[in-house]
Amino acid sequence: MRKFLNDPKTFVNEFLEGVALASGGALKFDPRYHLIYRADMPDPNKVSIIQGSGSGHEPAHTMIVGRGMLDAACPGDVFAGPPVEFVTETTKLMNSPKGVLYIVNNYTGDRTAWEMAKELMEAEDYKIGYLLVNDDVAVKDSTWTIGRRGVAGNFFVIKAVGAAAERGAEMDELERIGNKVIGQVRTMGIALSSCIPPVRGTPLFEIADGEMEVGIGIHGEPGRERRKMGTADEIVDIMLDAVVPDLPFKSGDEVCLMINGLGGTPISELYLLYGIAHKKLADKGIKVFRSYVGEYCTSLEMAGSHLTLLKVDDELKDLLLAPADVAYRVF
């Protein structure tokens, strides 16, 4: 197996310990709940924001815990939602008088855990907020999900809500902002290869060389169709043709344009896709406010990319540019 690991069973806790050790004391790690949390949280003057989906999508979401983003993350095993107990224990540890906000990506396994936890915690008089991210336009329902899946757009939800929470916004306001982002963000992905979950040790599925999966899910679940591999120009057209009419994004709109790598695609190729998409959007009268090129939501070492568009206004621009500080950084 072409992987750096000691034992597939301890893989998640071992990399999470690395995240905490790399943080210089800013983050703490609790192996009982696969939990990474801010050492300075909870804060009675701030809503706590937590998330926990399957592992294997890093940096989402354990590496975007920090000031202005998530306060804690409690992922499950690779490609598995967290057990309910991880969520309830994380909620208790991060509890604030202003409440705890759950940001959930729309996968049935994740929803089951987070919605059950919400019921349990509310029965104990905890104040719980809830946002459901479902930006992937590829398919209406998929292998593990009723409704659209939540993918790379999750980053923008966390960024906007995280910035507002840092400024002291109340729960209602955070849910309004989060749902505004969710209402204005759309994603479409294409994969060129499979990925290898550590416990399995072999590829989850196969994509022949010369083919691509259009509308791939981030656990390898099928998308819209298997097609002959296209040029980068053709691929950007496929992604824009799925995303742009869906909102729709229109001439005069300002957007954030994200080209997200799925884990195994060199960043040079992501910038190549970015340049094509930027110019094609300009041709449609759609202006890029800010670019996001790199890995935001991956599927282990899968080769492929998502294209995500978020329509922005002055409120969202301000929140997206607010400072944030997480493990996933360059300098």
Add this chain to the structure above:
Amino acid sequence: MRKFLNDPKTFVNEFLEGVALASGGALKFDPRYHLIYRADMPDPNKVSIIQGSGSGHEPAHTMIVGRGMLDAACPGDVFAGPPVEFVTETTKLMNSPKGVLYIVNNYTGDRTAWEMAKELMEAEDYKIGYLLVNDDVAVKDSTWTIGRRGVAGNFFVIKAVGAAAERGAEMDELERIGNKVIGQVRTMGIALSSCIPPVRGTPLFEIADGEMEVGIGIHGEPGRERRKMGTADEIVDIMLDAVVPDLPFKSGDEVCLMINGLGGTPISELYLLYGIAHKKLADKGIKVFRSYVGEYCTSLEMAGSHLTLLKVDDELKDLLLAPADVAYRVF
């Protein structure tokens, strides 16, 4: 070929155009010389810092052009040093009365271009500085290099020198700081798979599943040995046993610890390696000042990692923490 591209021949210029378009006006692009440069440079009060090695190692170095880092980058084609003309034309465009500093990674092709350009420019009375990065302890000489190769340690050289240049340091001072970093940084890499250069379309070499190349070069050139795949613990031991005694790094030292991904390795695995290395260094009495986990110097989609240690003192700590702003960013 599992790649997002239109034509292998235009691959480099197409992704560079994407870098410029993504920068919101901060960077400019000149396709004649594969050139990315800061729109606000040259500045008569600042030494200009330029680099240009083979493409295919992104984000190094075209995506780390910006305030506090490089002022311009003029790479060659994938895995090929730039033509001399790229370097001389970039030098003329970026010329400052305080001089132009070349930061060169030690590969014979790169040195040929940059040293010839230096001679040509000095003959025309340009003031040229020169730093040679050679942090890779794996092999003394290799397929394309006399002496040690320059790899991920290059990032620290640029960061320190870039910060000092931004504060107005003169050329002599920048060369002193750069050579101090070069004298105190060491790297060792291990690869688990090959990479696929776009013009070739097939893997450059083969590593069988269950094997690893210890001391790999970033163009696939052989390292120390081909070995049976080890556990993450064993692999970190191999890397630390090569790096630590080489300087040597000693109990009481403070270091930057970088785990650099070679392009195809998920960041979760890099953090797993980080955690192991951090703890093993602590056992040796070596304290991590700051962590760097992610992709800094890649080899397209190669699976693998470098471990880099930089010994730091107060001067270097201050320079490493100075602000910088480049295309390669999260927010």
